[in-house]
Amino acid sequence: MNKILxxxxxxxxxxxxxxxxxxxxxxxxSREPVEKNVNGKTVVDTIYQTIxxxxxxxQDSIAVTDKDFDGKxxxxxxxxxxxxxICPVMHRNMLNVYNKYKGNPKIKFLSHSIDIKYxxxxxxxxxxxxxxxxxxxxxxxxxxxxxxxxxxxxxxLVSAFEDSTDPQGLVHQGxxxxxxxxxxxxxxxxxxxxxxxxxxMLDIDKLLAxxxxxxx
Amino acid sequence: xxxxxxxTLLFLLxxxxxxxxxxxxxxxxxxxxxxxxxGIYEKNCQSCHGADGKGLGTLYPPLTDSLYLKQNKxxxxxxxxxxxxxxxxxxxxPFDGNMPANPNLADIDIAxxxxxxxxxxxxxxxxxxxxxxxxxxxNCK
Numbered sequence: 055m056n057k058i059l060x061x062x063x064x065x066x067x068x069x070x071x072x073x074x075x076x077x078x079x080x081x082x083x084s085r086e087p088v089e090k091n092v093n094g095k096t097v098v099d100t101i102y103q104t105i106x107x108x109x110x111x112x113q114d115s116i117a118v119t120d121k122d123f124d125g126k127x128x129x130x131x132x133x134x135x136x137x138x139x140i141c142p143v144m145h146r147n148m149l150n151v152y153n154k155y156k157g158n159p160k161i162k163f164l165s166h167s168i169d170i171k172y173x174x175x176x177x178x179x180x181x182x183x184x185x186x187x188x189x190x191x192x193x194x195x196x197x198x199x200x201x202x203x204x205x206x207x208x209x210x211l212v213s214a215f216e217d218s219t220d221p222q223g224l225v226h227q228g229x230x231x232x233x234x235x236x237x238x239x240x241x242x243x244x245x246x247x248x249x250x251x252x253x254x255m256l257d258i259d260k261l262l263a264x265x266x267x268x269x270x
Numbered sequence: 271x272x273x274x275x276x277x278t279l280l281f282l283l284x285x286x287x288x289x290x291x292x293x294x295x296x297x298x299x300x301x302x303x304x305x306x307x308x309g310i311y312e313k314n315c316q317s318c319h320g321a322d323g324k325g326l327g328t329l330y331p332p333l334t335d336s337l338y339l340k341q342n343k344x345x346x347x348x349x350x351x352x353x354x355x356x357x358x359x360x361x362x363x364p365f366d367g368n369m370p371a372n373p374n375l376a377d378i379d380i381a382x383x384x385x386x387x388x389x390x391x392x393x394x395x396x397x398x399x400x401x402x403x404x405x406x407x408x409n410c411k
Contacts, residue, residue, distance in 0.1 A: 136368070138317070138318065138370050139317060140317065141317075142317045142318045142326055142329070142330060143317045145326070146320065146326050149326075149327075181329070183328075184327050184328040184329040184367075185326070185327045185329055186327040186328075
C-alpha cells in the first residue's frame with residue numbers, strides 16, 4: 055500500500071519537475087472520489103489525503119498541535135539529533151530554506167525526532183540553538199513512538215523505523231514534505247540534494263502565490 | 271687532484287639527485303594523498319563539516335581555522351580515529367559536540383584525509399605520512 059503511495063508521489067514529482075509551465079502544484083497522496091449532492095444534482099468531488107490531528111512537545115516543552123499549522127504552509131521532515139549520516143546535510147539545506155522565509159508568518163517548519171528515547175525537548179532545544187534557530191517558526195518536536203512513526207508512514211509517506219541492524223539503530227529517509235494551508239501534500243524533495251531543495255523553495259513561492267490569489 | 275674534483279662533483283651530483291627524487295616522490299605522494307583524501311572526506315566527513323569545510327552552526331566545527339589545525343596537528347589522527355567529545359575553541363567559538371570515531375579508516379586513509387583537510391579550506395600544511403599517523407596514534411590520550 056505504502057509502495058503505491060510512494061509511486062504516486064514519485065510520479066507526481068517527476069511530472070512537477072518536467073512540467074515547465076507555472077501550473078499549480080499537484081496534490082499528492084491518496085485520493086477518493088465522493089459523490090455529493092449539490093443543488094439536487096449528484097456531482098463527483100475528490101477528497102485528498104490530509105495530515106490528521108497531532109500533538110507533540112516542541113523544543114521549549116510547549117505542546118504543538120495541528121492547530122498551530124492551520125492556515126500555514128509548512129515543510130516537514132524526520133531526523134534525530136545524534137544522527138551522523140544524512141541529518142547534518144538535511145538540516146544544512148533546511149537552514150537555507152528557513153533563512154529565506156525567516157519571519158514570514160505564513161511559513162513554518164516541523165522536524166520530528168525519531169529518537170524517542172533520547173531526543174527530549176531539552177536536547178532538541180540545545181540542537182536548535184546550535185543550529186542557529188530561535189523562536190518557534192521552526193518546531194523540533196518530540197512525540198510518542200506510535201504518533202511519530204505512524205504519521206511518518208501514513209501521512210507524510212516517509213519511511214522511518216527502528217532497526218537493530220543499523221549502527222545507530224534508526225533508519226529514515228531524508229524527504230522534505232511540503233504541506234499547504236489545507237494540510238494537503240504538495241511536494242516531496244530529497245533534503246540531501248541541493249538542487250531539490252532549490253526546487254522546494256520555488257514551490258513554496260508558488261504556494262504563497264496561490265494563497266495570495268485565493269485571498270483576493 | 272683532477273680526479274678528486276671529479277669525484278667530489280659526482281658525489282654532490284648524486285646526493286642532489288637522491289634529494290631531488292625524494293622530493294619528487296613526496297610531491298607525487300602529496301597529489302595522490304590529496305586526491306584520495308578528498309574522496310575519503312566526502313564519504314566520511316562532509317556531512318558534518320561541509321563541502322566548504324565551514325561546519326554547521328555550533329553543532330559541527332569548521333575546518334577553516336588554520337591555527338587550530340596547526341597547533342593540534344599531531345592530535346588530528348587521534349581525533350579522526352577515536353572521535354572526540356570535549357569542549358574545544360575554534361575561532362574563539364566553543365564547540366562541545368560529539369565527533370564519531372572512524373575505526374574503519376586505515377593509517378593510510380587517515381594520512382590521506384589529513385593531507386586533504388590540512389591543505390584545503392585555507393590551510394596549507396603540506397605532506398603528512400602514514401608513519402606520522404602511526405606515531406601520533408601511539409600517543410593518543
